[in-house]
Amino acid sequence: xxxxxxxxxxxxxxxxxxxxxxxxxxxxxxxxxxxxxxxxxxxxxxxxxxxxxxxxxxxxxxxxxxxxxxxxxxxxxxxxxxxxxxxxxxxxxxxxxxxxxxxxxxxxxxxxxxxxxxxxxxxxxxxxxxxxxxxxxxxxxxxxxxxxxxxxxxxxxxxxxxxxxxxxxxxxxxxxxxxxxxxxxxxxxxxxxxxxxxxxxxxxxxxxxxxxxxxxxxxxxxxxxxxxxxxxxxxxxxxxxxxxxxxxxxxxxxxxxxxxxxxxxxxxxxxxxxxxxxxxxxxxxxxxxxxxxxxxxxxxxxxxxxxxxxxxxxxxxxxxxxxxxxxxxxxxxxxxxxxxxxxxxxxxxxxxxxxxxxxxxxxxxxxxxxxxxxxxxxxxxxxxxxxxxxxxxxxxxxxxxxxxxxxxxxxxxxxxxxxxxxxxxxxxxxxxxxxxxxxxxxxxxxxxxxxxxxxxxxxxxxxxxxxxxxxxxxxxxxxxxxxxxxxxxxxxxxxxxxxxxxxxxxxxxxxxxxxxxxxxxxxxxxxxxxxxxxxxxxxxxxxxxxxxxxxxxxxxxxxxxxxxxxxxxxxxxxxxxxxxxxxxxxxxxxxxxxxxxxxxxxxxx
Amino acid sequence: xxxxxxxxxxxxxxxxxxxxxxxxxxxxxxxxxxxxxxxxxxxxxxxxxxxxxxxxxxxxxxxxxxxxxxxxxxxxxxxxxxxxxxxxxxxxxxxxxxxxxxxxxxxxxxxxxxxxxxxxxxxxxxxxxxxxxxxxxxxxxxxxxxxxxxxxxxxxxxxxxxxxxxxxxxxxxxxxxxxxxxxxxxxxxxxxxxxxxxxxxxxxxxxxxxxxxxxxxxxxxxxxxxxxxxxxxxxxxxxxxxxxxxxxxxxxxxxxxxxxxxxxxxxxxxxxxxxxxxxxxxxxxxxxx
Numbered sequence: 087x088x089x090x091x092x093x094x095x096x097x098x099x100x101x102x103x104x105x106x107x108x109x110x111x112x113x114x115x116x117x118x119x120x121x122x123x124x125x126x127x128x129x130x131x132x133x134x135x136x137x138x139x140x141x142x143x144x145x146x147x148x149x150x151x152x153x154x155x156x157x158x159x160x161x162x163x164x165x166x167x168x169x170x171x172x173x174x175x176x177x178x179x180x181x182x183x184x185x186x187x188x189x190x191x192x193x194x195x196x197x198x199x200x201x202x203x204x205x206x207x208x209x210x211x212x213x214x215x216x217x218x219x220x221x222x223x224x225x226x227x228x229x230x231x232x233x234x235x236x237x238x239x240x241x242x243x244x245x246x247x248x249x250x251x252x253x254x255x256x257x258x259x260x261x262x263x264x265x266x267x268x269x270x271x272x273x274x275x276x277x278x279x280x281x282x283x284x285x286x287x288x289x290x291x292x293x294x295x296x297x298x299x300x301x302x303x304x305x306x307x308x309x310x311x312x313x314x315x316x317x318x319x320x321x322x323x324x325x326x327x328x329x330x331x332x333x334x335x336x337x338x339x340x341x342x343x344x345x346x347x348x349x350x351x352x353x354x355x356x357x358x359x360x361x362x363x364x365x366x367x368x369x370x371x372x373x374x375x376x377x378x379x380x381x382x383x384x385x386x387x388x389x390x391x392x393x394x395x396x397x398x399x400x401x402x403x404x405x406x407x408x409x410x411x412x413x414x415x416x417x418x419x420x421x422x423x424x425x426x427x428x429x430x431x432x433x434x435x436x437x438x439x440x441x442x443x444x445x446x447x448x449x450x451x452x453x454x455x456x457x458x459x460x461x462x463x464x465x466x467x468x469x470x471x472x473x474x475x476x477x478x479x480x481x482x483x484x485x486x487x488x489x490x491x492x493x494x495x496x497x498x499x500x501x502x503x504x505x506x507x508x509x510x511x512x513x514x515x516x517x518x519x520x521x522x523x524x525x526x527x528x529x530x531x532x533x534x535x536x537x538x539x540x541x542x543x544x545x546x547x548x549x550x551x552x553x554x555x556x557x558x559x560x561x562x563x564x565x566x567x568x569x570x571x572x573x574x575x576x577x578x579x580x581x582x583x584x585x586x587x588x589x590x591x592x593x594x595x596x597x598x599x600x601x602x603x604x605x606x607x608x609x610x611x612x613x614x615x616x617x618x619x620x621x622x623x624x625x626x627x628x629x630x631x632x633x634x635x636x637x638x639x640x641x642x643x644x645x646x647x648x649x650x651x652x653x654x655x656x657x658x659x660x661x662x663x664x665x666x667x668x669x670x671x672x673x674x675x676x677x678x679x680x681x682x683x684x685x686x687x688x689x690x691x
Numbered sequence: 692x693x694x695x696x697x698x699x700x701x702x703x704x705x706x707x708x709x710x711x712x713x714x715x716x717x718x719x720x721x722x723x724x725x726x727x728x729x730x731x732x733x734x735x736x737x738x739x740x741x742x743x744x745x746x747x748x749x750x751x752x753x754x755x756x757x758x759x760x761x762x763x764x765x766x767x768x769x770x771x772x773x774x775x776x777x778x779x780x781x782x783x784x785x786x787x788x789x790x791x792x793x794x795x796x797x798x799x800x801x802x803x804x805x806x807x808x809x810x811x812x813x814x815x816x817x818x819x820x821x822x823x824x825x826x827x828x829x830x831x832x833x834x835x836x837x838x839x840x841x842x843x844x845x846x847x848x849x850x851x852x853x854x855x856x857x858x859x860x861x862x863x864x865x866x867x868x869x870x871x872x873x874x875x876x877x878x879x880x881x882x883x884x885x886x887x888x889x890x891x892x893x894x895x896x897x898x899x900x901x902x903x904x905x906x907x908x909x910x911x912x913x914x915x916x917x918x919x920x921x922x923x924x925x926x927x928x929x930x931x932x933x934x935x936x937x938x939x940x941x942x943x944x945x946x947x948x949x950x951x952x953x954x955x956x957x958x959x960x961x962x963x964x965x966x967x968x969x970x971x972x973x974x975x976x977x978x979x980x
Contacts, residue, residue, distance in 0.1 A: 342975040347967075355781030355814070362784065370789065385778070526772075527774060528773065
């Protein structure tokens with residue numbers, strides 16, 4: 087699947103926890119981004135901090151837009167053969183396997199990676215440990231030596247790597263920078279001395295036309311950037327994988343600009359405090375994962391009932407319960423869309439890539455304030471931790487609009503929950519003259535006074551006011567890609583999986599299958615009209631998602647009353663492009679089912 | 692502290708109340724509490740305190756959880772937030788962080804505070820959030836019609852302890868003292884003027900002030916925390932009590948059977964607002980230190 091028109095290589099670095107695998111991958115992707123390439127990268131690591139768990143850092147470097155990682159890597163670098171051996175198979179034919187061929191101890195039969203390399207793969211053995219020791223008197227810089235080697239192998243310029251090494255270790259002693267630079271240069275010399283992979287060519291990346299600033303960030307980093315640009319004023323959080331890095335980054339970035347940052351005692355108080363702050367008019371947010379969202383469900387209901395704006399980021403991981411804390415899954419859709427007691431509709435946004443994380447996070451506050459409701463930003467571990475190059479918008483695009491204070495009408499009490507044409511009631515903030523009122527989680531009348539008789543009217547108000555959110559300016563709540571008009575197969579997707587869906591769709595198109603893909607970014611309220619139009623255009627609809635029950639498929643077919651074909655995987659890792667492609671081919675060949683059009687390859691059908 | 696010094700003449704009393712002006716802090720909604728409930732003293736005491744301290748209605752937010760006491764925000768003419776069971780302190784903390792110019796009064800009962808909300812109290816106390824937390828402790832769940840609470844006495848028969856409560860009650864004052872609350876006091880709903888004074892003092896304190904108010908539930912408790920019993924049991928703190936002495940405060944608080952009314956402990960230390968401001972100055976590199 088090489089992109090012959092330009093550079094498109096994927097490097098996988100595999101080692102044991104403590105080998106510096108992730109750090110090595112980090113330098114690789116930053117250097118590639120500095121060179122101007124598009125980068126998509128994703129690290130897989132064990133839940134333990136130290137010990138012998140497996141770490142893999144995969145980096146795709148391309149001159150064209152890419153949507154996901156490639157299934158096959160061009161290069162596998164082994165820092166630990168025991169962990170890397172099972173991944174030899176992911177290296178493409180004529181791809182390279184880089185390993186240490188200078189053994190310092192006896193290895194059991196089959197314990198060395200060289201015994202597992204396929205005939206079609208190209209072995210690149212060199213003495214990684216020895217070079218590291220010669221350069222820095224320590225085997226600990228093996229992870230930097232291999233970077234130099236890869237750079238040498240592809241004839242990549244060393245300067246970008248040296249720049250990244252310098253900035254990465256800027257807070258450490260100069261000797262650390264020097265040692266790592268020496269290790270890199272030693273690896274570079276070794277890499278330049280060997281024969282090249284003949285079908286890999288690194289070309290100059292395409293010059294960015296408008297000279298816009300391109301930065302590389304993770305989904306979590308993009309959320310933070312979006313929040314900062316939107317002028318986040320208060321943040322309350324509790325550590326939980328994979329959302330913690332949002333909290334850690336905001337803890338660094340908010341205080342210098344006067345933001346209020348507080349690590350709370352649990353997730354319940356995190357969202358409670360965010361709702362308290364949101365009630366005062368502060369741009370307030372929290373971030374968590376599925377288990378934390380479960381704890382927050384009651385408070386979300388209060389936010390809906392009392393009509394308080396608040397932003398909640400949810401980065402999903404494998405569940406239920408503690409589940410798979412360091413593995414990805416899309417199984418908290420039900421909880422995000424429906425979680426809590428009563429009829430409690432909220433707005434749920436599910437960006438599909440890192441750029442989307444940035445834009446949705448930046449817009450989330452204004453959406454929450456406009457519709458006076460909690461907004462959930464639903465992402466997952468794969469999106470949280472994967473790196474992509476992003477072009478941020480111009481400054482101040484998302485800053486809060488100046489508030490127009492409400493005026494008290496003489497002789498008429500202020501109605502916080504006044505029934506209006508667009509169902510949104512003018513909101514007074516505490517501290518504003520004469521507009522005192524009480525908000526409550528009890529059902530209440532226009533004044534906010536407890537009242538049961540008005541329940542139906544107020545329930546309608548709280549649901550109707552959200553309907554217009556699908557027209558929120560600047561937000562693509564859904565978008566169709568690929569062939570227009572009537573197609574054989576339509577792939578419908580949400581969240582991080584949409585990258586794999588797009589890759590599969592473009593490959594299916596290349597095979598001559600008429601197909602298109604649609605992403606749905608707003609999961610609540612659902613853009614039903616756009617979905618219906620898409621269903622009407624497609625003979626068959628395929629919904630691939632990373633969960634067992636088909637939560638998105640259920641949501642969509644429930645809303646439209648139309649059947650879909652499901653592709654459900656609960657495997658802890660991203661969806662495999664070829665599996666989607668195989669399903670598209672199958673649907674294309676088989677044609678629509680005359681019974682009800684639906685066939686299941688997963689459960690819950 | 693006996694308040695029955697002279698017969699009360701209603702006309703005279705009404706004049707007095709009108710002239711005072713604190714009633715303007717009351718909203719048009721009438722309290723839903725049972726006649727004789729200790730919580731009426733709370734509404735009266737807090738409005739007195741607001742009037743005395745000269746705080747404007749618009750700058751006050753009363754926050755509550757769930758329970759009889761938590762209906763309070765509806766009965767005062769301030770901004771109010773009636774939140775969820777047990778979550779009054781985190782919401783109140785968020786409000787104070789969202790706008791530190793607001794005067795935040797958190798209100799709740801013993802179930803809301805010490806059962807479902809017990810996990811939040813130590814953190815609000817140690818952070819010294821600049822707010823006042825009034826806990827009206829009647830030792831029973833009133834809104835759900837009379838079940839045992841964490842401060843119910845051993846041997847108390849309630850609808851959830853039909854064969855007598857066997858659990859030893861919590862000692863809220865000792866808890867708060869050990870959590871690092873910077874102002875801890877106790878009052879009694881039957882001593883209304885003293886209660887109003889204590890609420891005023893608690894609100895005047897810069898930092899987290901916790902006032903426990905012993906309050907009879909006239910409907911569901913005819914045996915333990917009755918006016919008759921509390922009138923006999925309640926005492927003043929010793930005249931020489933040193934409110935800067937934590938261990939002395941602990942010793943007084945330990946005498947749960949003879950509750951002393953007054954300020955147990957107070958301490959002047961930076962509030963959460965101030966700590967955050969200092970953090971932000973350090974982060975911005977504008978800290979003079």
